[in-house]
Amino acid sequence: MNAVEIRGLSHRYGSGPTALTVLHDLDLTIPSGEVVLLTGPSGSGKTTLLTLIGALRAVQTGSCRVLGTELANADERTRVALRRRIGFIFQHHNLLGFLTARENVAMALELDPDLDEAERLARAEAMLRAVGLADKVDAYPAVLSGGQRQRVAIARALVHEPGLILADEPTAALDSKTGHETMVLLQRLAKERGRTVFIVTHDPRIHDIADRIVAMEDGRLVEPAPH
Amino acid sequence: MNELAPLARASPAPATPAPAPALPPPRGPGLRLPFRLAWRQLRHEPARLAAALSGVVFATLLIFMQIGFMNALFDSAVLVQNSLRADLFLMHRTTEALWRSTSFPRARLAQALALPEVERVVPLYVANVPWKNPETGLNRTLLLFGVDPTAKLLGFHGLDEAAWQAITRPDTILFDERGKPEFGPIRSLLAQGPFFGELNRKRVEVVGTFGLGATFSSESNAIASEATFWRIAAGRNPSQVDVGAIVLKPGADVVAAKRALQALLPDDVMVFTRPELAQFERDYWANVAPIGFIFGLGVAIGLVVGCVIVYQILFSDISRHLGEYATLKAMGYTNGYLARVVMSAALILAVLGFMPGLVLSLGLYEIATAQIFIPLHMTIPRAAFVFALIFVMCVVSGLIAIRKLRDADPADMFR
Structure with a gap:
């Protein structure tokens, strides 16, 4: 089973003569359980690809099948439903400043009407323990270090057991040591749980966590040899 | 759908088989969770909450005083009529x-x-x-x-x-x-x-x-x-x-x-009951003297000021947390859910601001009655009416502020 199957995917911004094509007829498959890194220079279309896989942008041309859901011609409702089955990790942690670490993580569970509050908080706490923040569950993001915040964000991205985790430059706001540690943690947790991870990054120091590295240039994929 | 050949690469333990393509429609959680989120956001910054509440308190106070004075004037206009000890009254056509x-x-x-x-x-x-x-x-x-x-x-x-x-x-x-x-x-x-x-x-x-x-x-x-x-x-x-x-x-x-x-x-005489006689006199003053207009303007100004203050607070809360709102959208929160968060914040401000506004107004009514001989009476219908105005004011502010949510585009979170 593949977490992501992309065939003939193209994307462009604008229309008419000024239209800018950023993705050219892409094919990409990410099997379930793999950790895949996407590298490439700025403007190569990596982020656009990530937002298309994350159902944050409408697919224009081609097929993009994520966790079994075809995103070509998908309506907003379908995309929202799919997003609930994806874990997102951003360049900046984007935690809610007015919520504690545990409440932030529990936010990923509040969309599941089958869970009650006690269950949400218990799962959030267990996830924070897994990322090594057992003693920070009641801390607000403002008092956490950059690395701790990103670990809370990882816990939030994993806690609802998503089929796919998407990360965009997750180490950009961290120093190299913390960045590497954080990504090793993400990779370990994903592997333990059999999660699929797709990371867009410039950071060559985290290449070692990948099962596969995909490079992108001018809107086209170059698939280098496995790391 | 394209037929796809899965890459024959070693993929360690794909323990999570991807769920069936048939997606359940996103079920909206009720009102409790958005309300709680709004409250947590408001209480996290007590100074901003106090600023927002002071706006609502001010509007409440202003509206109570305007309505109080207006009704006191109308009451004084029909003081004579209300003091007549008879059942029916004749007046010339x-x-x-x-x-x-x-x-x-x-x-x-x-x-x-x-x-x-x-x-x-x-x-x-x-x-x-x-x-x-x-x-x-x-x-x-x-x-x-x-x-x-x-x-x-x-x-x-x-x-x-x-x-x-x-x-x-x-x-x-x-x-x-x-x-x-x-x-x-x-x-x-x-x-x-x-x-x-x-x-x-x-x-x-x-x-x-x-x-x-x-x-x-x-x-x-x-x-x-x-x-x-x-x-x-x-x-x-x-x-x-x-x-x-x-x-x-x-x-x-x-x-x-x-x-x-x-x-x-x-036909040269009209017949009134006593309430009708008072209403007749009241209507005359309402039409001849622009009392209703003047005090109505006061009420409107109170509402507009309150609206602007509440809107400012809600709008800046959204603007300053646009990234967080976009994150929530990326996580699968719907626009409707986030709109409920904003509306909850508006309602919390309405209720929390109205209470002290009512208490302060009661005090001012006492002072007005005792010191300047204008009898102002707080009645339950009046309090309910003013609360309804404040409520609508906060809802309108919320509805205007919600438009800002559209700017929270989760696709922008990836750059």
């Missing part, structure tokens, strides 16, 4: 307000007596006449009531048996001690002994006081017997009355009697 009434033939009252339910009829005469301030010698117009002292038609404050008895003597009047001070220190003059004044250039003795106060139509008032009235209000014809008060027999049906009178009497 062209009369618009008591102080400028057109008189009608006294014979109508005699005709009304034909109705079996009618116990007695009392004519009331009114005239605007100048009173000469006994200290300064300056003339000011007051409203003079002429009525049979034995009829006890007027129920003004302080009108006791002795007062009515006193004006049965000719050329005596009762003076309104709550009138404007420009009419002279009536009370202290009266305390010094018998006291004569000049009403419409006729010499009269002030033999007592009552309490009515300045209204829209008069700055002060006086009461005389019918005979004295006719002497002072020269040119007034005793056979022409301004208001005909009709007292019905105990147990009589007021509405039925009114209809019977309307059928019985010629």
Whole structure:
């Protein structure tokens, strides 16, 4: 089973003569359980690809099948439903400043009407323990270090057991040591749980966590040899 | 769908088989969780919450005071009507307000007596006449009531048996001690002994006081017997009355009697019940004097100011947390959910701001009543009405602020 199957995917911004094509007829498959890194220079279309896989942008041309859901011609409702089955990790942690670490993580569970509050908080706490923040569950993001915040964000991205985790430059706001540690943690947790991870990054120091590295240039994929 | 060849690469333990393609529609959690999120966001920054609440408190206070003063003025305008001790009233068809009434033939009252339910009829005469301030010698117009002292038609404050008895003597009047001070220190003059004044250039003795106060139509008032009235209000014809008060027999049906009178009497008179008489006078002032407009403007300004403050707070909360809102959208939160968060914040502000606003208004009402003699009354319907206004104000602010949520595009979170 593949977490992501992309065939003939193209994307462009604008229309008419000024239209800018950023993705050219892409094919990409990410099997379930793999950790895949996407590298490439700025403007190569990596982020656009990530937002298309994350159902944050409408697919224009081609097929993009994520966790079994075809995103070509998908309506907003379908995309929202799919997003609930994806874990997102951003360049900046984007935690809610007015919520504690545990409440932030529990936010990923509040969309599941089958869970009650006690269950949400218990799962959030267990996830924070897994990322090594057992003693920070009641801390607000403002008092956490950059690395701790990103670990809370990882816990939030994993806690609802998503089929796919998407990360965009997750180490950009961290120093190299913390960045590497954080990504090793993400990779370990994903592997333990059999999660699929797709990371867009410039950071060559985290290449070692990948099962596969995909490079992108001018809107086209170059698939280098496995790391 | 494309047929896909899965890459034959080692993929360690794909423990999570991807769920079936058939997606359950995103079920919206109720109102509790968005409400809780809104409350957590508001309480996290107490200073901002206080600023927002102060805006709501201010609007609440302003609206309560405007409505209070407006109703106090309307109440004062119908003070006379509400003090009349009778069941039905006749006025000339062209009369618009008591102080400028057109008189009608006294014979109508005699005709009304034909109705079996009618116990007695009392004519009331009114005239605007100048009173000469006994200290300064300056003339000011007051409203003079002429009525049979034995009829006890007027129920003004302080009108006791002795007062009515006193004006049965000719050329005596009762003076309104709550009138404007420009009419002279009536009370202290009266305390010094018998006291004569000049009403419409006729010499009269002030033999007592009552309490009515300045209204829209008069700055002060006086009461005389019918005979004295006719002497002072020269040119007034005793056979022409301004208001005909009709007292019905105990147990009589007021509405039925009114209809019977309307059928019985010629078209030159109108028949009112007492509430209708008060409403008639109130309507006149509402139309003639732009009171409703002025105070309505005050209320509107309060609402607009409150709206702007609440909107500012909600809008800046969204703007400053646009990244977080976009994150929530990326996580699968719908626009509707986030809109409920914003609306919850608006409602929390409405309730939390209204409470202290109500308490402060009660205090100001007390002060106004005690210190400046404008009786302001807090009633449950009024409090409910103002809360409804504040509620709508916060909802409108929330609805405007929600538009900002559209700017929270989760796709922007990846750059």
